[in-house]
Amino acid sequence: MTRSRATAIGFVAILLWALLALFTVGSAPTPPLLLNAICFAIGGGLGLVWGLVTGNLNALREVPFRVYAFGTIGLFGYHALYFSALRNAPAAEAGLIAYLWPLLIVLMSGLLPGEHLRGGHLVGAVLGLGGAALIILGGGSGFEAAHVKGYLLAAACALTWSTYSVGSRRFGDIPTASVIVFCIASAILSAGLHVALEETVWPIGTGGWAATLALGLGPVGLAFYVWDIGVKRGDIQLLGTASYAAPLLSTLALVAAGFAAPSWTLALAAFLITAGAACAAFASKAAGKNKS
Structure with a gap:
């Protein structure tokens, strides 16, 4: 598989995650851990069907336990923190903090072997963050001390997913089928903690x-499999910066559903995010030429 094709597959995850907020709102008032358990059970079942059809399940026997532990913590941790953050703070402010993960991916990826952080990546990340901030905080009331718990959960969420995404690159030889185990283990862990800590x-x-169901099939299902391919075999810096399109597309989905109105703020944010992605793409292209 070529680097460009793997990157394109990774973009599918960004499109699916654009629906995460919309479907999460629709799933209320289901508590975070129970929602985790249901969605990961669906995502794991989806993976099992794919594994049976493609015959990739046999490869799971060769995967080290540490990889399963790493993946389970990443998937379980991110979504438990994300759902909890949106239950403990306004979605706008908590969402902004949670969406620091694309910026962290771009910055952290510069530490990977064979990767170099360029000025274009930094400029693109800053532009993308500005666009995301306009979408999420435009017209908002700002931060409030009463919601500190939610803000901290969202910050931990961003750190968890960026660490998982960049760390996955170090397991580039591990088959994507391993995500099946990540999902099933996350579902079991979430169900156990739900019984102990939450009201059903x-x-x-x-x-x-x-x-x-849509969450389990898309943003908390298929998205993990295509993202795994993208971050392991594609341009992780471009994917990290392009991930800022998720809050933009999420807002467009809310507009289409009648939950938000179009505005000049949205148009400006679209420009900033597009410009940020273009800067990152240019920097990645230049880096590729220098390697050849």
Whole structure:
């Protein structure tokens, strides 16, 4: 698989994550750990079907336990923290903090063997962050001390996913089928913690179950498999910066669903995010030429 094709596959995850907030809102008031358990069970089941069809399940026997532990902590930790953050702070402010992970990926990826952080990556990351801030904080009330717990959870969320994504590059020879085990283990861990710590509140009605099912199939399912391919074999710095498109696309999804109105703030944010992605793409292209 070529580097450009793997990067394109990784972009699919960004498109799916653009629906994460919309489906999460639709799944309320299901508590975070129970939502984790349901979605990861669906995502793991999806992976099992794919593994049976492609015959990739046999490769799971060769994967070291430390890789399974690393992947489970990454997937379980990120989503438990994300869902909890949105339950303990306003979605706008918590979302901004959580979306520091693309910036962290770009910066942290410069520490990887064979990767070099260029000025274009930094400029692109800053532009993307500015666009994300405009979307999430435009018209918002700002930060409040009463929501510090939610803000801290969101910060931990950003650090968890960026560390997982960059760390996955070091396991580039591990098959993507290993994500199946990550999902199933996360579902079991989430279910156990839910029983011990939460009150059971199932999704409400057809709409609630539809949103939960969509979460498990897309943003908390297929997205992990294509993201794994992207960060292991593609341009991780370009993927990290382009991930700022997720809050933009998420806002467009809310507009289409009638939960938000179009504005000049949205248009400016679109420009900043597009410019940021272009800067990162140019920097990555220049780095590729220098390697050849």
